[in-house]
Amino acid sequence: MPEYTGFSRKKLVLGDGEALPPIPPAPFVELGVSSPFSFLRGASDAIELVLTALEMGMDSIGIADRNTLAGVVRLHSAAKGAGMRPLIGCRIDPVDAPSLLAYPIDREGYGRLSRMLSLGKMRCEKGECDLTLSEVALHGEGIAFIAMPAADLDAFEAALPAMAAALPGMKHIAAAHLYRGDDLARIERLDRLARAHGLTILATNDVHYATPDRRPLQDVMSCIREKVTLATAGYRLNPNAERHLKSPAEMVRLFERWPHAIAATRAFADAIDFSLDELRYEYPRESVPGGRTPQQQLAHLTWIGASKRWKEGVPPRILKQLKHELALIEKLDFARYFLTVHDIVAFARSLDPRSCARDAAARRTARSVIAWALPRSTRRPATCCSNASFPRSGKSRPTSTSISSMSGARK
Amino acid sequence: MALVVEEAHGQRIAAATEAAQLLGARPGMRLTDARALDPGLQVVVADPAGDAALLERLARWASRWSPLVEIDGADGLRLDASGAAHLFGGENGLIADIQRRLSSLGLSSRVAIACTPGAAWALAHHGASAAQSCPVDATAARLAPLPVAALRLPPEVTRTLERLGLKRIGTLAGVERRPLARRFREADNPLDALDRMLGRKAEPLTAIPDDPPPRALLRLAEPVSDPAAAPQALDLLVPGLVKQLEARKLGARRLLLAGYRVDGEVAVAVAATALATREAKHLHRLLADKAGTLDPGFGFDGFALEAAWCEPLGAGQDGLIGGPPPALEVARLVDRLSVKLGPERVRRPQPRASHLPERASGWRPALEPAAECMAPPPTAPRPPRMLDRPEAIAVIYATPEGLPRRFVWRRAVHDVTRAEGPERIAPEWWRERSTARLRDYYRVEDREGRRYWIYREGLHGDGRGGDPVWYLHGLFG
Incomplete structure (x- = not known):
């Protein structure tokens, strides 16, 4: 079988890196979007979705994959590359209630949503993901929910009171033109239902692909998911190709009778105050005892380790190198990473005294004398004899160093 | 000469004559390799299906020696000779008889009789002589010099044994059991094989299935050439067949009435049923007409009524409020119509899973069982009456996708007072041409309260033809 080579993750960059002109706010924001991370459901990747949305004049786009946040990074980077505003969320399928779109409003809400998904998975x-409505409610603070009715409205109507009571953050019911012949009656009924519970309907098109010509791909993916052939799939496939991104103007036309459903999408998007840019890696705080800064703690440990290793006094050249590296680490605010790896190694040693840091990031940092001084690596660092390559690379490319070490620290 | 089979990587030798084997051809070898050794090798394509059929015929024929015959692999038969050998002058006499009769068929054979099937197989395939009978107490001694391949284990297990230096059955039998058991834990392990061979573990034979269909016979003292004889014979045969069906808890699906004529010919009438049944009156009715048309020729001297295809059928109860259940009535009607008109002319509707309305139903022969079909999803209702072919209509509507206001069908103008829709059904792209257009179905009601199911084919600017065309597809009520 030929190997597929030359694969690399595509990146969307428009406008040659210059700042893109701001897009005027559109009246409608699509929130029910499935990307390929809704496995074997979404048929268009983030870049396709974003480019199509951009062409249609949308300024923001949501993402709500089934029970996962795995696809949000791609949509985030694609939307940022196109100058759009990404809205990060996910679609939760509780075992005992209709589906929900969940959009965190702030950083804390995002944390709770992630924790909820981890719990279910x-x-x-x-x-698979196994969550009940009460668990969703438990973690639901700081998250805006949208109820997503299935084809069977009677069941939805029966389940709605319990949902509305459990989730105070749920203010909307999603309404979509399904083109099943009863859209008018259906959306009208949803509207009445929403009013009765003090909610509003919110327009969406339950997007599974960017353009209608993706329907064949989505049908084939459905067949793979259901393990049938196209000829025998029958009613498992969608009867039409309407689950694509529709322009704000088209959506306004479709929801002519319910302008508040369109306005609700805009208000919903404007109320979200969270972006993936807010996320930073957070090192554990336990590695630093109280009363010291991480840098002080690292220096403390380094001098203890150095005095143990060079029993007859630290050679002047090493002393100079250590001071240089400590200064550099302080400049890059990097001490927490060293302390965390030190913690991990100390834990490994407590289980097996022979173990030493062998993961990629530790190997990289083992070239530092500090790593040698801290009882981490048993290998002699190269920097002892030659000029320090770690600090040099750190100076020239601080970001790349920090990223690679972050990935190591997660291990 | 060699027999070859076609494989993924070219032709491979399935079997080779002794002369060919002397020149290097071996079973399992590539034909090209064998040709390199012996360019004059003659090749015939093997016919495994024909071989299997021959072996099965041979197995039935071999029941002359023993009531219990089993087909063993692609080239072997196993006979249970216990209590049968003395009929042929003891075990040696039996072996001689088998060899003589097989060679008269032009088959070469290796025959062995032993106390277990495994031992007999080993001796027949790997024994020193082509025919031998092995007394019970000598089994272990006779098996000892045979290679471990005679244990009939998977090749990898045999290879492992050979690598361990256990090349003969005797050596293997000498090894302590416990370490062997620890090493070979699979289902096909050498210890089990050895036990089966030496009779320490049971290995029963399974006979070729022999289950004659229920059959009633009638022999006549004198040949009758009266055409009315067959229906009269049927009267006598049906109760006998029904009794047999009852005893075996079966219901007939296909019946066969055979009239044996004095000139050696057989006249046959066939009838099939939609539901398994053993009701005498119904069976009789199905065959009565056909029995009358059987050609007696010079006269029948015997009749047989056979249920060639049966299905299990327990005792059923009729409906509590008199009369049989409706499904049974329909099945009987189908049977009678099929007998009169021919089975392919009686059809029943069959639902099919498709969003396209005209493809959502089809027909199947009524005698065939209904195919499984998934339930359609809840959608807008379908009209009870659909036109075979949608009829084009002229419609006034708000372009591009507005509701229809007025339409002209068969030269009559209908003002639409109510409309609901659209229900959008896209073409089945995997079987239709790329120019096929989607349909938007609407339910409409005109001024007189008549309801129609109409659709617009295509959208404005979908790039698949000009303006959309409207059709009327069905009528409600």
Whole structure:
């Protein structure tokens, strides 16, 4: 079988790196978007979705994959590359209630949403998620929910009171033109239902692909998911190709009778105050005892380690190198990373005294004398004899160093 | 000469004559390799299906020696000779008889009789002589010099044994059991094989299935050439067949009435049923007409009524409020119509899973069982009456996708007072041409309260033809 080579993740960059002109706000924001991370459901990747949305004049786009946040980074980077505003969320399928779109309003809400998903996924097989409505409610603070009715409205109507009571953050019911012949009656009924519970309907097109010509791909993916052939799939496939991104003007036309459903999308998007840019890696705080800054703690540990290793006094050249590296680490605000790896190694040593840091990031930092001084690596660092390559690379490319070490620290 | 089979990587030798084997051809070898050794090798394509059929015929034929015959692999038969050998003058006599009769068929054979099937197989395939009978107490001694391949284990297990230096069955039998058991834990392990061979573990034979269909016979003292004889014979045969069906808890799906004529010919009438049944009256009715048309020729001297295809059928109860259940009535009607008109002319509707309305139903022969079909999703209702072919209509509507206001069908103008829709059904792209257009179905009601199901084919500017065309596809109520 030929290997597929030359694969690299595509990146969307428009306008040659210059600042893109701001897009005027559109009346409608699509929030029910499935990307390929809704496995075998979404048929258009983030870049396709963003480019199509951009062409249609949308200024923001949501992402709500089934029970996962895995696809949000791609949509975030693609939308940023196109000058659009990404709205980060996910679609939750509770076992005992209709589906929900969940959009965190702030950083804390995002944390709770992630924790909720981890809770649901860790108790079942890979690819599945087992959450109940009460668990969603438990983690629901700081998250805006949208109820997503399925085809059977009677069941939805029966489940809605319990949902509205459990989730005070749920203010909307999603309404979509399904083109099943009863859209008018259906959306009208949803509207009445929403009013009765003090909610509003919110227009969406339950997007599964960017353009209608993606329907064949989506049908084939559905067949793979259901393990049938196209000829025998029958009613498992969608009857039409309407699950694509529709322009704000088209959506306004479709929801002519319910302008508040369109306005709700705009208001919903404007109320979200969270972006993936807010996320930073956070090192554990336990590695620093109280009363010291991380840098002080690192220096403290380094001098203890150095005095242990060079029993007859630290040679002047090493002393100079250590001071130089400590200064550099202080400049890059990097001490927490060293302390965390030190913690991990100390823990490994407590289990098996022979173990030493062998992961990629530790190997990289083992070239530092500090790593040698801290009882981490048993290998003699190259910097002892030659000029320090770690500090040099750190100086020239601080970001790349920090990223690679972050990935190591996660291990 | 060699027999070859076609494989993924070219032709491979399935079997080779002794002369060919002397020149280097071996079973399992590539034909090209064998040709390199012996350019004059003659090749015939093997026919495994024909071989299997021959072996099965041979197995039935071999029941002359023993009531229990089993086909063993692609080239072997196993006979249970216990209690049968003395009929042929003891075990040696039996072996001689088998060899003589097989060679008269032009087959070469290796025959062995032993106390277990495994031992007999080993001796027949790997024994020193082509025919031998092995007394019970000598089994272990006779098996000892045979290679471990005679244990009939998977090749990898045999290879492992050979690598361990256990090349003969005797050596293997000498090894302590416990370490062997620890090493070979699979289902096909040498210890089990050895036990089966030496009779320490049971290995029963499974006979070729022999289950004659229920059959009633009628022999006549004198040949009758009266055409009315067959229906009269049917009267006598049906109760007998029904009794047999009852005893075996079966219901007939296909019946066969055979009239044996004095000139050696057989006249046959066939009838099939939609539901398994053993009701005498119904069976009789199905065959009565056909029995009358059987050509007696010079006269029948015997009749047989056979249920060639049966299905299990327990005792059923009729409806509590008199009369049989409706499904049974329909099945009987189908049977009678099929007998009169021919089975392919009686059809029943069959639902199919498709969003396209005209593809959502089809027909199947009524005698065939209904195919499984998934339930359609809840959608807008379908009209009870659909036109076979949608009829083009002229419609006034708000372009591009507005509701229809007025339409002209069969030269009559209908003002639309109510409309609901659209229900959008896209073409099945995997079987239709790329120019096929989607349909938007609307339910409309005109001034007189008549409801129609109409659709617009295509959208403005969908790039698949000009302006959309409207059709009327069905009528409600």
